[in-house]
Amino acid sequence: MSERTRPIVTELERDRYARIAELQLGDKKILTPHFLTLTKNYYEFQNTLELTTETNAQNIRGGVVRLFDAKKIIGTRLADLTQSRMDAIGRYVEEAFRTFLDRTILVVDPATEYLFYERCLPRWSDDRTLPAPILEYARKCLSKKEELDSSEYPKWKEAYHTLFWNKLSKDAHSRNRMIGEIFDLELAYRSTILLPPVPVIRSKKLMEISILINEVSQAISAGRSAECASYFIIQQSILDDEELRDELVRYLSRTPTRIVVLKFKYLNLTDAGRVTHLASYESLLQQLSFLKEAAKDKVFVGLENGYQVFPFAVVAFDIVSTSMTGYDGDSAYGHGEYGSWFDPELMVHVPFEDLGKICRNNHNRLPCGHAMCERIDITSVDADSWNTSRRKHYVLTMNDYMTMIQKAIRDRKIELARDKLINSDISRLKKLIPRA
C-alpha cells in the first residue's frame, strides 16, 4: 500500500515525438513540458520563490538546489519555519517558502560531479553534515592542491578521483552507508524526488559504477517518502561513443524506475563544427523519445540543458532545467556589472552593451512582453535591479517556451518548434528535432 508515494504519469496529448503529460508526485501536480530553475545562492532562490508563488506562470513550478548549497539556501529557511515572524504588512515571513514546499517540485541534487570539477570543492569540505567519504575526499584534494605543484596536481586528482569511485564500487558498506546518508539529507531538505550520488560518466567503468549505484539506491530508498530516480551525469563528449550510449539507453529501458534524470555537464551543441557531437545527441533524443512512447509512465528529466533546453523539451524530456542565468557553465557568468539578457526570439544572450541598439526604437524598453520587463528603462536601471530582473526574465521566458510547446502539441503543429529554432541564433539545433 506504499504505492501511493509513487509518481503517477498520465499522458494527455501527443503530437508525434512530443507530449503533454500530467505528473503527480504526492500532492503536487504539474503539466509537462515543465521547467525547473537551478538556483545557486540564497538570492536566486528568493527570486524563484517569488516567481513560483506570486505569478501565474504554470510551467516553472519548482527548483533544483545542489546539495552543497542546500544548507545555506534551504537549511536556514527550514529553521525559520519553526518560528512565526510577521513582516511589515502582516504576512508570515516564510509564507512563500511554505507555499513553495507545499505546491512545487524541489529537487536536491547531490551534484557529486563536483568531486571531479573542482570549482565547488571547498563548499563540500565546509559542510559537516555530508557523508564521511565525501568530506575526506574533498579535504584531501584541497590539501594536496597546496602541496603539489600545478602540473602534478591534475594528474594526482584524476587518479585519486578514479580510485575514490572504484573503491566505493567495491566497498559495499561505505557506499551503501553514503547513499543512505545522502538520501537522509535530501529528504531533510524536503526534496520531492531522490537522486543517488553518482560519478560523472567519463568512461565505460564509470558508467558501470553509475548503474551499480543506481540499482542499490533503488533498494535503499525503500520506505522513504520520495521516489528514487535513475540518475546519470554525462560528460558532454562521452555520448559520441555509440556503445556507451546504447548501454545507457538499454539500462533506462529495463529499469523499473519511473523517473529518469540525465544531467549534461557543460553541454553546448551550438558551437559550429561539432557535427558528430550533434548527431550523437540527435540519436540519444530519438532513442529517449521512443522509450517514452513505449513506457508512457516514465518521466524524463534533463538537468543543465543550457541552450539545448528548448529542443530537449520538445523531443525527449518532460522536465528541463538550467541555471537562472541560462548559463550552466560554472565560470561563464558573473563578470561585469550588468549581465547579459536572454533574447526570447534569438534564443541567445545579448550583452547589456548591445541592448541600447535593440531598445532605441522602443523608447529604451526591452522588446519583451513580460510586465516586469516592460517597466525597465535600460538607460537608468541600476545593476542590482537589472541582474535580478534579467534572471526573472529568463525563467519567465522558459515558462513562455513551455507554454508554446504545449500549445503546439495541442494544435498538432509541433513542427512549429523546429521553425522557432530555424529563426533563432541557434538554428543548428534544429537538427535535434525530427522533421516528421
Added chain:
Amino acid sequence: MVTIQIPKVLPVKEVVSMRPQDREHYVEKIILGILEMNPRGVTVSEIARKTSFYRDTVAKHLERLVATREAYSVMRGNVTVYYKNGQVVHATDVKDTTSSDRTYTFYKLENEDGKFVYIQEKELDEFRSVRVRGGIMIDARYALQFLKELQSFVLGDRRDE
C-alpha cells in the same frame, strides 16, 4: 511443492552492507512484494528459502505487517500462511492537522472475507521516511455503526472535560 514468485532481490553482500534502518525498509518492501506476487499465500520458510533473508528476520517482518494490518495470517494445520491484506479499491489521505508529519490513509479493501475499511496511521521520521505506525480494519457493513460509536465516545469525552 509450489514455487513462490519473488521480486528481484539484491545480493546478500549488498543487503547486509546497508545501514540497519535502510535494511529494515528494504526487507519489508521485498516481503510486501512477495505477498503481492503470491495471492495464494506464503510461509516464513518459503520466503527464507527463496531470498537471502534469515527465517527470524522474515518472521519478524511478517508479524509487523500483520500487526499494522498490511497482511493477515491463517493457520493451516501447524503452518502459518501469510496473505496481503486485500485489494485496494479506493484510498485517500487525511492529514493530521495537529502534526504535520502524521497522515491517516483510509482504504477500501476487498479480500476473500469480504469488504473492509482499513485505516492506516503513517508518520514521517526526522529524515522524511514513511513509517506505518499502526492500522485498524473494520468490516464495511459495520463501518457506519462504528463511526456512530466513535462519535459518541469522542463527544462523551468532551463532556467529561
